[in-house]
Amino acid sequence: MQAIVEMDNLAIGHRNHQAVVSDIHAQVPSNGMLALVGPNGAGKSTLLKTILGLVKPLDGGLHYHLDPRKDIAYMPQLCSVDRSFPICLEEFVSTGLWAKTGWWRPMRRYQQEVREALAQVGIEQLAGKLIEELSGGQLQRALFARMLLQNSKLLLLDEPFNGVDEATVKILLQQLKRCRENGATIVAAIHDLELVTQHFDQCLLFDSGTVVQVDCQELLTPSKLTLTKPVASIAKTTSFYQHLTRDKKHA
Numbered sequence: 001m002q003a004i005v006e007m008d009n010l011a012i013g014h015r016n017h018q019a020v021v022s023d024i025h026a027q028v029p030s031n032g033m034l035a036l037v038g039p040n041g042a043g044k045s046t047l048l049k050t051i052l053g054l055v056k057p058l059d060g061g062l063h064y065h066l067d068p069r070k071d072i073a074y075m076p077q078l079c080s081v082d083r084s085f086p087i088c089l090e091e092f093v094s095t096g097l098w099a100k101t102g103w104w105r106p107m108r109r110y111q112q113e114v115r116e117a118l119a120q121v122g123i124e125q126l127a128g129k130l131i132e133e134l135s136g137g138q139l140q141r142a143l144f145a146r147m148l149l150q151n152s153k154l155l156l157l158d159e160p161f162n163g164v165d166e167a168t169v170k171i172l173l174q175q176l177k178r179c180r181e182n183g184a185t186i187v188a189a190i191h192d193l194e195l196v197t198q199h200f201d202q203c204l205l206f207d208s209g210t211v212v213q214v215d216c217q218e219l220l221t222p223s224k225l226t227l228t229k230p231v232a233s234i235a236k237t238t239s240f241y242q243h244l245t246r247d248k249k250h251a
């Protein structure tokens with residue numbers, strides 16, 4: 001497996017605070033789909049922000065086989081967006097290009113690309129609406145379009161499927177797969193274990209300050225869930241695990 005990012009004895013956390021997770025030895029597989037799984041507060045967002053460069057590692061190494069300043073696109077959690085900012089959807093999505101083009105470039109030059117990104121997630125008809133007028137699901141699609149627009153090698157997504165309907169989940173998954181077919185690598189923090197096992201190759205399981213990297217197949221059966229402590233304790237808190245164990249009892 002070729003890695004696009006390697007974590008070597010990495011400790012992550014916030015300045016002047018104790019490490020959230022230490023001793024991370026993990027790899028982001030090139031052109032793969034890697035899920036970050038774990039309870040609230042376990043450190044998934046912190047790891048995404050550390051890879052992005054927004055948060056500095058507390059210790060250890062983070063080795064990139066790409067240019068972290070140019071090749072990474074990030075989709076933050078929906079709750080981090082200031083919806084009262086007076087900007088229309090099209091302008092909001094075009095801010096995805098600022099890192100490459102500079103904020104002073106006129107948006108008209110990139111209107112075609114922006115429209116295409118909006119069309120890819122099915123909200124092109126809302127282009128002129130203020131972002132405060134969008135529903136939660138529409139804004140989630142907008143965040144996704146802003147990330148797509150950057151056409152980056154590595155996509156980091158923080159809970160992209162939270163609070164969106166099934167149709168939107170389907171569209172966003174299709175787009176992620178298309179990006180992967182075009183060579184991108186995907187890392188996403190996800191709470192729905194069923195989505196993880198169906199669509200991702202590997203995951204990093206966060207539990208009580210540790211991280212373990214496993215193949216998603218390891219999550220498929222209850223017997224395998226006892227393989228490692230993090231797998232077992234995280235999975236037991238999910239309805240997916242309860243569903244599997246119920247099926248086993250009835251078998």
Ligand SMILES: Nc1ncnc2c1ncn2[C@@H]1O[C@H](COP(=O)(O)OP(=O)(O)OP(=O)(O)O)[C@@H](O)[C@H]1O
Nearest residue numbers: 014017020038039040041042043044045046047189
């Ligand atoms: N800016 C910050 N300064 C200090 N501590 C922070 C900061 N942001 C997050 N934390 C703390 O770091 C820990 C990990 O938070 P993080 O947001 O990475 O968790 P998470 O796994 O993404 O959780 P969730 O599933 O709820 O999004 C938490 O204890 C949180 O309180």
